[in-house]
Amino acid sequence: MNRREILAASAAAVTGLAVANVARAQAADDQGQASFDTVMAYMGAMGEGDMEKMSALMADDMVWMNDGDESLPWIGVWEGKEKVFEFLGLFSENFQTTLWENTDAFASGDTVAVFGRMNGITTHSGRETGEFNFALRAKVRDGQVVLWNWFEDSFAVSRAYHA
Numbered sequence: 001m002n003r004r005e006i007l008a009a010s011a012a013a014v015t016g017l018a019v020a021n022v023a024r025a026q027a028a029d030d031q032g033q034a035s036f037d038t039v040m041a042y043m044g045a046m047g048e049g050d051m052e053k054m055s056a057l058m059a060d061d062m063v064w065m066n067d068g069d070e071s072l073p074w075i076g077v078w079e080g081k082e083k084v085f086e087f088l089g090l091f092s093e094n095f096q097t098t099l100w101e102n103t104d105a106f107a108s109g110d111t112v113a114v115f116g117r118m119n120g121i122t123t124h125s126g127r128e129t130g131e132f133n134f135a136l137r138a139k140v141r142d143g144q145v146v147l148w149n150w151f152e153d154s155f156a157v158s159r160a161y162h163a
Contacts, residue, residue: 029109035140036107039114042138042145046088055081059144068154072161075154084148094161096121099131112138118152120160127163129156 038057045053064078064087073094078087099119106113114136121128132153139147 031109032107034143035110035112036105038140038143038145039112039138051085057145058084059141059146062144062146062148064148064150066150068152069158072154072158094123095157096123098128110140112136112140114138120157122157122161124161125163127160129153129160132156
């Protein structure tokens with residue numbers, strides 16, 4: 001499977017359900033609404049596997065941050081578009097999302113927060129993580145995502161991965 005197919009499959013698995021469950025932003029201002037719209041468009045592009053649209057919505061210096069068990073191959077800080085696409089490929093090789101539901105989203109200025117629940121299976125062990133909550137803090141500059149700071153129950157994910 002080539003990189004484009006892996007990323008498209010991963011993106012669809014990771015965010016396909018998110019687009020159908022988008023929560024309305026509680027934006028305090030026009031900038032907040034614009035930031036919210038950019039983040040939701042980026043999520044939608046991931047869900048559709050539209051790498052061109054994703055790339056257009058990413059700042060060249062975008063940073064994707066995943067904290068957690070460093071023995072998981074996708075944990076860490078990924079800086080720049082190419083590294084973010086590398087991360088997405090690596091993630092898709094190791095994790096299959098089986099549930100994704102956005103439950104709340106808020107925006108203020110350049111910052112967007114999205115909360116929800118998810119479940120998945122790690123391909124390394126074939127074990128399910130069990131349903132857990134996630135949070136996302138994203139930042140937008142000039143209509144492009146500059147930060148994607150992902151928070152999840154990394155203990156549940158690590159336990160499933162190493163089972």
